[in-house]
Amino acid sequence: SVQAHKEDKPQKPVEMNGLSPVPDSYDYDLIVIGGGSGGLAASKEAAKYGKKVMVLDFVIPTPQGGSWGLGGTCVNVGCIPKKLMHQAALLGQALQDSRKFGWQFTEEVKHNWMTMIESVQNYIGSLNWGYRVSLRDNKVTYENAYGEFVGPHTIKATNKRGVEKLYTAERFLIATGERPRYLGIPGDKEYCISSDDLFSLPYCPGKTLVVGASYVALECAGFLAGLGLDVTVMVRSILLRGFDQDMANKIGEYMKEHGVNFIREFVPIKVEQVEEGTPGRLKVTAKSTTGNQVIEGEYNTVLLAIGRDPCTRKIGLDKVGVNINEKTGKIPVNDEEQTNVPYVYAIGDILQDKLELTPVAIQAGRLLVRRLYAGATTKCDYVNVPTTVFTPLEYGACGYSEETAVEKFGEENIEVYHSHFWPLEWTVPSRDNNKCYAKIICNIQDNERVIGFHVLGPNAGEVTQGFAAAIKCGMTKEQLDNTVGIHPVCAEV
Amino acid sequence: GKNEYDLLVIGGGSGGLACAKEAAQFGRKVAVLDYVEPSPQGSSWGLGGTCVNVGCIPKKLMHQAALLGSALKDAQHYGWNIAQPVHHTWSVMAQAVQNYVKSLNWGHRVQLQDKKVKYFNMKGSFSDSHTVRGLTKAGKEVSCCYNIVIATGGRPKYPTQIAGALEYGITSDDLFWLKESPGKTLTPFVLSYVSLECAGFLTGIGLDTTVMMRSIPLRGFDQANQMASLVTEHMESYGTKFLKRCFPTKVEKLESNRLQVTWKNTELGTEETDSFDTVMWAVGRAPDTKTLNLETVGVKTNSETGKIIVDASEATSVPHIYAIGDITEGRPELTPTAIAAGKLLAQRLFGHSSELMDYNNVPTTVFTPLEYGCVGLSEEAAVQCHGSDNIEVFHAYYKPLEFTVAERDATQCYMKMVCLREREQRILGLHFIGPNAGEVIQGFALGIKCGATYPQLMKTVGIHPTCAEEVTKLHITKRSGLDATVTGC
Numbered sequence: 001s002v003q004a005h006k007e008d009k010p011q012k013p014v015e016m017n018g019l020s021p022v023p024d025s026y027d028y029d030l031i032v033i034g035g036g037s038g039g040l041a042a043s044k045e046a047a048k049y050g051k052k053v054m055v056l057d058f059v060i061p062t063p064q065g066g067s068w069g070l071g072g073t074c075v076n077v078g079c080i081p082k083k084l085m086h087q088a089a090l091l092g093q094a095l096q097d098s099r100k101f102g103w104q105f106t107e108e109v110k111h112n113w114m115t116m117i118e119s120v121q122n123y124i125g126s127l128n129w130g131y132r133v134s135l136r137d138n139k140v141t142y143e144n145a146y147g148e149f150v151g152p153h154t155i156k157a158t159n160k161r162g163v164e165k166l167y168t169a170e171r172f173l174i175a176t177g178e179r180p181r182y183l184g185i186p187g188d189k190e191y192c193i194s195s196d197d198l199f200s201l202p203y204c205p206g207k208t209l210v211v212g213a214s215y216v217a218l219e220c221a222g223f224l225a226g227l228g229l230d231v232t233v234m235v236r237s238i239l240l241r242g243f244d245q246d247m248a249n250k251i252g253e254y255m256k257e258h259g260v261n262f263i264r265e266f267v268p269i270k271v272e273q274v275e276e277g278t279p280g281r282l283k284v285t286a287k288s289t290t291g292n293q294v295i296e297g298e299y300n301t302v303l304l305a306i307g308r309d310p311c312t313r314k315i316g317l318d319k320v321g322v323n324i325n326e327k328t329g330k331i332p333v334n335d336e337e338q339t340n341v342p343y344v345y346a347i348g349d350i351l352q353d354k355l356e357l358t359p360v361a362i363q364a365g366r367l368l369v370r371r372l373y374a375g376a377t378t379k380c381d382y383v384n385v386p387t388t389v390f391t392p393l394e395y396g397a398c399g400y401s402e403e404t405a406v407e408k409f410g411e412e413n414i415e416v417y418h419s420h421f422w423p424l425e426w427t428v429p430s431r432d433n434n435k436c437y438a439k440i441i442c443n444i445q446d447n448e449r450v451i452g453f454h455v456l457g458p459n460a461g462e463v464t465q466g467f468a469a470a471i472k473c474g475m476t477k478e479q480l481d482n483t484v485g486i487h488p489v490c491a492e493v
Numbered sequence: 494g495k496n497e498y499d500l501l502v503i504g505g506g507s508g509g510l511a512c513a514k515e516a517a518q519f520g521r522k523v524a525v526l527d528y529v530e531p532s533p534q535g536s537s538w539g540l541g542g543t544c545v546n547v548g549c550i551p552k553k554l555m556h557q558a559a560l561l562g563s564a565l566k567d568a569q570h571y572g573w574n575i576a577q578p579v580h581h582t583w584s585v586m587a588q589a590v591q592n593y594v595k596s597l598n599w600g601h602r603v604q605l606q607d608k609k610v611k612y613f614n615m616k617g618s619f620s621d622s623h624t625v626r627g628l629t630k631a632g633k634e635v636s637c638c639y640n641i642v643i644a645t646g647g648r649p650k651y652p653t654q655i656a657g658a659l660e661y662g663i664t665s666d667d668l669f670w671l672k673e674s675p676g677k678t679l680t681p682f683v684l685s686y687v688s689l690e691c692a693g694f695l696t697g698i699g700l701d702t703t704v705m706m707r708s709i710p711l712r713g714f715d716q717a718n719q720m721a722s723l724v725t726e727h728m729e730s731y732g733t734k735f736l737k738r739c740f741p742t743k744v745e746k747l748e749s750n751r752l753q754v755t756w757k758n759t760e761l762g763t764e765e766t767d768s769f770d771t772v773m774w775a776v777g778r779a780p781d782t783k784t785l786n787l788e789t790v791g792v793k794t795n796s797e798t799g800k801i802i803v804d805a806s807e808a809t810s811v812p813h814i815y816a817i818g819d820i821t822e823g824r825p826e827l828t829p830t831a832i833a834a835g836k837l838l839a840q841r842l843f844g845h846s847s848e849l850m851d852y853n854n855v856p857t858t859v860f861t862p863l864e865y866g867c868v869g870l871s872e873e874a875a876v877q878c879h880g881s882d883n884i885e886v887f888h889a890y891y892k893p894l895e896f897t898v899a900e901r902d903a904t905q906c907y908m909k910m911v912c913l914r915e916r917e918q919r920i921l922g923l924h925f926i927g928p929n930a931g932e933v934i935q936g937f938a939l940g941i942k943c944g945a946t947y948p949q950l951m952k953t954v955g956i957h958p959t960c961a962e963e964v965t966k967l968h969i970t971k972r973s974g975l976d977a978t979v980t981g982c
Contacts, residue, residue, distance in 0.1 A: 079957050079958050084571075087571065087894075088573075091564055091571050092568070092573060094561055094565075095573060101558035102585040102589070103562065103579060105565070105578075110574050111573050111574070113572060114572075116571050116572030120898060134980065358957045359954045359956070360954055386955075386956050388959070424557075425553075428554055428589045461956045461961065462959050463932045464961075465956050465959060466935055466937035466938070466939065466940060468956070469940040469945060469965065470937070470940035470945070472949050473944065475939055475943045479939065479943050482942060483939045483942045485829040486829065486858050486931045487828045490932060492935060
């Protein structure tokens with residue numbers, strides 16, 4: 001059995017599963033399992049307070065054999081390469097616009113996938129390196145090894161050569177994040193890729209089928225189309241579940257009008273290889289979700305983006321008694337990021353009912369460490385966390401969606417102010433004049449406090465950030481009206 | 494014949510039109526007089542005022558043209574194969590911009606019509622405090638029993654003490670209407686952002702551009718000079734030539750039709766010359782009051798600036814005569830403030846409102862190649878107001894993600910936040926240099942309006958990856974002397 005311990009007393013030795021008793025003093029004050037956004041931020045913070053910290057990071061290769069260095073999802077296969085490729089696509093659009101602004105160059109402009117991949121991977125490589133240096137400078141021990149619990153206060157670290165080492169620590173922080181989910185249909189692991197593979201794909205994906213309707217699916221479909229590829233998105237039901245549906249539909253409309261094909265209410269049931277190659281040719285069979293219709297299509301690449309699963313099932317949590325949600329694999333924690341086992345904490349994407357965002361993981365990690373070692377009391381504020389979806393028409397949001405606001409406060413108690421706008425920069429190149437859109441949702445009963453902010457347009461992230469700060473300050477509609485706009489920018493709307 | 498109006502607005506620019514249209518919403522009889530005296534070089538334009546015709550709008554579009562030039566270079570790093578050479582044709586850009594501006598002129602006319610505001614394309618002049626005469630050949634009179642709003646704005650000044658300045662130089666009034674490329678351009682003096690913005694986009698579209706500065710740039714924006722220096726430093730690395738500690742003494746026309754400019758170099762004590770295709774003056778703007786006949790009705794103006802003196806309700810020294818926008822003393826010369834002031838004025842006059850315009854914490858942006866957005870107090874002003882012991886300045890040098898692959902220099906990408914040191918650490922000012930500065934600053938301006946404090950900002954989670962998120966992570970103070978360069982996440 002596992003005994004509860006007071007954190008400042010040495011632990012009593014306990015025999016567990018035939019392992020040798022845990023010693024009185026631990027190897028480390030804190031062991032962090034997972035070297036991603038949350039894990040690295042927390043470990044460096046702890047080291048600042050003079051704690052002995054170790055980070056274990058290990059990437060299990062993808063079914064296609066892909067892997068990467070230190071830094072986690074965001075740096076290697078998430079936010080960073082995604083934004084860079086989104087930028088590449090935006091630049092393609094800028095090229096078209098520039099002609100209207102007087103720039104002249106040859107009619108035919110083609111995109112070279114390999115040039116982009118190399119540049120992006122070089123940059124990521126520099127970040128991996130930077131993190132290793134940073135950990136060293138901060139005196140955090142780093143091991144490229146797979147960590148799993150084997151008993152109270154004890155983990156086993158296995159490196160890629162299979163060498164095992166045991167380590168003990170007073171406290172543990174689980175920050176193992178997630179990996180893309182597969183469909184569980186014939187041919188998925190053999191022939192399909194995921195976002196884990198896309199950002200380092202050593203050949204142009206060609207005609208691509210993106211399966212899914214998450215922001216990952218739409219962002220990837222968006223930039224692939226922007227680079228000139230033939231892209232189709234297969235959606236089971238709705239787009240961007242969990243996001244404001246009014247905005248989600250506008251995003252979908254925009255993508256459709258800009259060359260992305262959508263197949264709605266179908267799911268793939270089989271993927272077969274027609275021809276090998278880089279890329280090869282794949283045949284996808286899909287079934288309707290509303291009837292018996294079956295369709296077939298041929299693509300060079302099939303990208304699965306149907307969701308992500310937490311890496312919590314094979315890290316020995318049962319050995320120390322940490323509860324997880326059996327269905328989702330997520331870890332429930334209290335408002336101090338503590339699991340049901342007092343000396344085990346968790347942050348980041350693996351948390352139940354929390355947002356899967358890098359800045360949230362970093363914030364949670366740092367504040368947790370300050371509470372543990374610096375006597376701080378501030379808890380992570382998960383309310384009104386702003387996000388941005390980097391689809392071709394970007395979507396920034398903070399606070400309630402219209403649906404959740406109506407649900408929580410009642411339709412008669414909220415007021416929605418909205419406006420279409422036409423970015424000045426889009427006028428000259430005659431780009432769409434009624435696609436950009438902004439809306440705010442106000443709580444009538446609370447002085448018309450702004451409880452939701454949504455904007456669809458260029459640089460949505462830059463626009464939304466400041467509004468998020470204002471919402472944090474309890475901004476009301478009146479205060480918003482009284483703030484003078486900067487002219488001419490999109491944000492003044 | 495005489496016509497009676499509830500409100501007469503002299504000047505159909507940002508402020509004037511906003512005021513007129515708002516008043517019309519209350520069912521009032523409103524008229525707008527708008528007239529553009531051609532520039533010395535002969536440039537003229539339609540309804541809409543400075544912003545629409547020779548200010549914000551064409552400026553931002555040409556700035557965008559320059560930014561797209563940079564985007565073309567970046568694109569190659571991101572895998573786009575663009576065959577060289579790439580070049581820019583002024584006339585294509587100018588025509589596109591001018592066409593858009595004309596569509597706005599038309600749009601404004603339609604809007605006035607829709608809102609039943611009467612529009613007269615004529616110059617207004619006071620006959621008496623309730624009568625304004627339209628200066629057409631017929632000297633048509635337009636009288637108003639109740640309220641008159643002066644919103645005539647300003648026009649660029651000429652340094653008439655410099656020989657040849659008026660005859661051979663152009664101003665922003667002309668630049669945006671040029672049909673042919675300005676070619677090799679000189680902008681002497683940097684007393685305002687206008688010269689830097691123009692020099693910036695001219696450089697960006699590939700023109701040989703020189704800025705001449707007598708002393709420090711952007712006086713008044715941030716007198717610590719830090720932000721202004723970063724902006725001009727960037728322009729230098731961007732390709733704009735700077736002649737520092739120099740001022741022009743004369744401009745002459747050569748046989749080739751080019752212009753020869755002579756200047757004094759105060760550092761070396763020498764006199765130098767060079768030839769240019771265009772010399773553009775941006776030495777400030779003078780309020781357009783000459784033909785208004787203000788003395789007759791007794792509207793007081795500031796003896797130094799010539800601007801109309803108004804109180805907090807935009808009232809002049811004469812009852813029922815108001816003034817808004819660039820023409821008023823002590824107000825920011827910005828379109829959004831003129832619009833807001835105009836609307837509020839109309840609401841007070843006809844809508845029983847008592848709300849006054851709040852001119853504090855108005856955000857602005859300078860659209861130089863690397864943009865500078867700010868809201869609130871400059872560091873200097875904060876020190877002056879509160880004392881350097883009572884303020885804390887948080888700052889950071891950062892690198893936009895998009896610059897990495899593009900291999901762009903981010904040396905001048907910088908932000909700083911000026912806060913009170915005591916208790917809640919209220920934010921007094923925020924300054925940001927980088928791409929999309931206007932988009933970044935706008936939301937934070939709202940926060941500052943709500944009395945945002947440093948702790949509140951730190952509680953705000955960042956959006957990743959953006960430049961704006963760095964604002965929520967500011968933690969190195971100037972006082973600490975530590976290196977303020979942001980490292981990875």
